[in-house]
Amino acid sequence: MKTLKITLFVLLIAATKLVCAQELQSKTAVNKSTIEKNKDVVIKFNKAYWESGNVKIVKELFPDYYVDHFEPHDGNGPPIDTILLVEFMTSFKKAFSNVNIEFHEVLGEGDKVSLLKTITATHTGEFLGKAATGKKVVINIVETDILKDGKITDTWALSNLPQVIQAL
Template sequence: MSTRNKEILLRFLDAANSGDLDVITSLEHPDAVIRTPLPVSGLADVFTRLRTAFPDLRVAVEDVIAEGDKVVCRNRVTGTHLGEYMGRPATGRTVSYEEIFVVRFADGLIAETWGVVDVLTQLRQLGFLPAESGTPAPD
C-alpha cells in the first residue's frame, strides 16, 4: 500500500505542476479534509488559487517517505507572483520556499492532508513583510 500511495501522490504533484485540475480532482477522496494555510474547499481550489497567483508554479519533490496509509513529502516550491494572492496584487517577484505535507489515503485517493508551508519566507520574498535582519530586501 505504501508504494502505491507514494505513486499516487507523485502523480498528483505532476498534475499540480501541469495545472491538470481533472487529474487533481480525480485523486481526491469525496470526503477529503484538506488543511493548508489557505482557506480552501478542496485540492483543485488550492491549485487554482496558487496557479492564478503564480502561473509558473513548480513543486519539486525533495523527499518522500511512505508508511501504511500515509505519505510525507518535503517540497521546494517556486513561482513568479503574476496574479492576486492573499488579497495583494501581483508584484512580479519570484518565490522559493519549502513545505512539508502529510497525506493520508483511503480507497486509493487523497483523504486527508496536513500542510506546513514556510509562508513567512514566501511573504518576505514577495515584499509583504520586512526581510530578516541582516538579509537583503527583495528587489
Template structure:
C-alpha cells in the same frame, strides 16, 4: 491515529499518487486530477485565508489560485516517506508573483518556499491531508513583508498589547 499495515505494492501506489499530485496538479495545474486521487469526502487541514478545513472545492480553488498568481509556478519533490496508510512529502516551490494570490497584488518578484504535506490514504486515495510551508519567508522574498521582520518581534508586541488589554484573547466557536 494508528496507521494501517500496507503491502509494498500499496505503498508504491501511494508514492506514485504523491508524484501525480506534484506533477499533474501543482505543476501542470490539471485540476481534474484532484477528483481522481482524492476521496469525495477529503478533508484538508491547512491554511485557508478564512480559516476552517478544506474539502475538494477549496483544494481546487487553492491550486487554481496558485496558477493565477504565479505564472511559472513549480513544485519539486524533496522526499517521500510512506508508513502504512500515511505518506509524507517534502517539497520546494518557486515562481514569479505575476498575478494576485490570496489577496496580495502581483509584485513581479520571484518567491520560493519549502514545506511538507502529510496524507492519509483510504481505499487507494487521499482521504485527509495536512500541510505546512514557510509562508513568512515567501512573503519576505516577494517583498510583501520586510526582510528584517521577525515573528518573535510580532509575538512580543502581541503579548505586550494583550497584557495592556489592547488585544483580547478569544476562543473560536468551533474549539469551545
C-alpha cells in the same frame, strides 16, 4: 518410536516456520507494493496540481470526504476540502507562472506518504489582494497524506506560504 515423534515434531515446526515466513514475505511484498502505489498517487497529484494547475486531478484522486488540515487553518472557517483545493489552485495559477516542484524526500509507511517539497514560482498576477510583483517565490512544505483505496483522504501540512504571501 520416540525418535520418529521428535523428527515429526521438528518437521512440523520447520514447516510452520516456513509457512509463516512465506506469509510474512507475501504481506511485506503487498505492503511495499501498496506503499509504492500510494507514493505514486501523491507524486502524480503534486505534479499535476502544482506544476500544471490541473484541478481535475482533485476529482480523480480525492474522495468527497477529503480534509486538508493545513496549518494556517484555525478551525473557525470551513474545513479545507476538495472545493477549496480547486479554488486555491485556480487563483494560484492565475497569479504565479514558472511553477516547479522539487521533492526532497518521499517516504511511505502503511497508509501514509510524507513529503518534503519545495515549490518555486514567479508572482505574475494578483493573489489574495497582492498585485503582481515579479518576485520569485519559494514555498517549502512538509506534508503527510493519508490514503485509502488509492485516494488521498487527509493531508497534514506545514509550510512557509503565509510568510511568502506576506513578503509579496
